Amino acid sequence: MEDKCLRCGKCCHFYLNGEIKRCRHLVDTEDGKTTCSVYPTRLGRILGFDIRHRLKIQCSMRTQAHWDYPDCPYNDGRPLWTGVDSKKGQIPRRNK
Ligand code: SF4
Numbered sequence: 001m002e003d004k005c006l007r008c009g010k011c012c013h014f015y016l017n018g019e020i021k022r023c024r025h026l027v028d029t030e031d032g033k034t035t036c037s038v039y040p041t042r043l044g045r046i047l048g049f050d051i052r053h054r055l056k057i058q059c060s061m062r063t064q065a066h067w068d069y070p071d072c073p074y075n076d077g078r079p080l081w082t083g084v085d086s087k088k089g090q091i092p093r094r095n096k
Pocket residue numbers: 004005006007008009010011012062069071072073074
């Protein structure tokens with residue numbers, strides 16, 4: 001499959017215990033985009049545990065996401081994720 005990812009990092013954010021979490025493996029790059037520090041072994045990694053829903057949050061294929069993300073080329077009509085600033089199309093960057 002052609003890689004259409006814009007490396008915005010929006011799909012590496014998730015709800016955890018009522019808060020929006022940024023994956024700890026998401027890295028900001030010099031060009032203003034993002035990358036994954038564990039990309040070759042990302043799939044299936046446990047990123048957190050949601051106590052309320054007794055649910056493990058795991059990294060999965062983009063096509064398995066429950067959401068569409070603002071401006072993501074892989075969107076296919078799922079509910080739009082609003083956990084990031086969809087007006088500006090920006091995500092919170094990690095504090096240096
Ligand atoms: S939301 Fe889409 S464009 Fe952004 S990082 Fe995820 S797959 Fe790539």
